[in-house]
Amino acid sequence: xxxxxxxxxxxxxxxxxxxxxxxxxxxxxxxxxxxxxxxxxxxxxxxxxxxxxxxxxxxxxxxxxxxxxxxxxxxxxxxxxxxxxxxxxxxxxxxxxxxxxxxxxxxxxxxxxxxxxxxxxxxxxxxxxxxxxxxxxxxxxxxxxxxxxxxxxxxxxxxxxxxxxxxxxxxxxxxxxxxxxxxxxxxxxxxxxxxxxxxxxxxxxxxxxxxxxxxxxxxxxxx
Numbered sequence: 001x002x003x004x005x006x007x008x009x010x011x012x013x014x015x016x017x018x019x020x021x022x023x024x025x026x027x028x029x030x031x032x033x034x035x036x037x038x039x040x041x042x043x044x045x046x047x048x049x050x051x052x053x054x055x056x057x058x059x060x061x062x063x064x065x066x067x068x069x070x071x072x073x074x075x076x077x078x079x080x081x082x083x084x085x086x087x088x089x090x091x092x093x094x095x096x097x098x099x100x101x102x103x104x105x106x107x108x109x110x111x112x113x114x115x116x117x118x119x120x121x122x123x124x125x126x127x128x129x130x131x132x133x134x135x136x137x138x139x140x141x142x143x144x145x146x147x148x149x150x151x152x153x154x155x156x157x158x159x160x161x162x163x164x165x166x167x168x169x170x171x172x173x174x175x176x177x178x179x180x181x182x183x184x185x186x187x188x189x190x191x192x193x194x195x196x197x198x199x200x201x202x203x204x205x206x207x208x209x210x211x212x213x214x215x216x217x218x219x220x221x222x223x
Contacts, residue, residue, distance in 0.1 A: 004059070004067060005033070005045040007087040007210045013037040017082040024079055028054035038217055040084070055086060066090075088210045116157065117193035131195025137219045138191070138200065142172075142207035143184040153189050162192035165201045170214040172204035 010017040021042055022032055030046035048059050056074035059067055069089030154161045184202065191200060203219050205211035
């Protein structure tokens with residue numbers, strides 16, 4: 001009874017391919033949940049057993065609840081010209097954070113004061129100006145903003161906390177309790193310090209292969 005979702009990449013964005021693949025999945029009691037013509041993806045959901053039967057898969061449950069579709073997906077020969085690929089067979093996170101945090105007492109004492117973003121911008125000859133009239137999109141796979149850290153950081157710089165538009169993509173959760181990674185907060189702090197007048201938009205999608213495609217598509221479409 002467990003439900004799963006896959007993205008089917010069609011050979012073209014034409015109606016002929018879409019009709020053929022839609023008919024195939026509906027025959028296997030699966031339902032189409034979205035059509036994304038820019039990336040030629042047909043999103044489908046249904047019972048794990050029905051999905052396995054349709055595509056010749058065997059689902060394996062991995063640690064932390066992730067699913068893996070074992071084996072090469074297969075479809076009837078008459079569908080081969082219409083279907084280019086199948087995404088979503090592995091729900092494990094695609095990207096991992098590279099930051100490692102330590103309590104202050106465990107860290108070696110710094111030899112000099114920390115560097116702030118404007119100092120780096122100056123060192124790397126970042127263009128002059130406050131970014132007014134510019135629009136910066138940040139693509140995030142999972143993660144959350146540490147609001148208290150943002151407030152403390154910008155107070156220290158004497159700048160207002162930037163106005164941030166958050167756009168959840170494909171069920172991306174902008175404030176998941178279990179995902180308090182710092183990359184998103186750091187990205188906002190760097191950009192807000194060197195281009196404080198720019199518009200900032202955070203696109204947040206689930207941390208998986210399909211989420212990455214959704215993220216790029218949403219950002220391109222959303223300006």
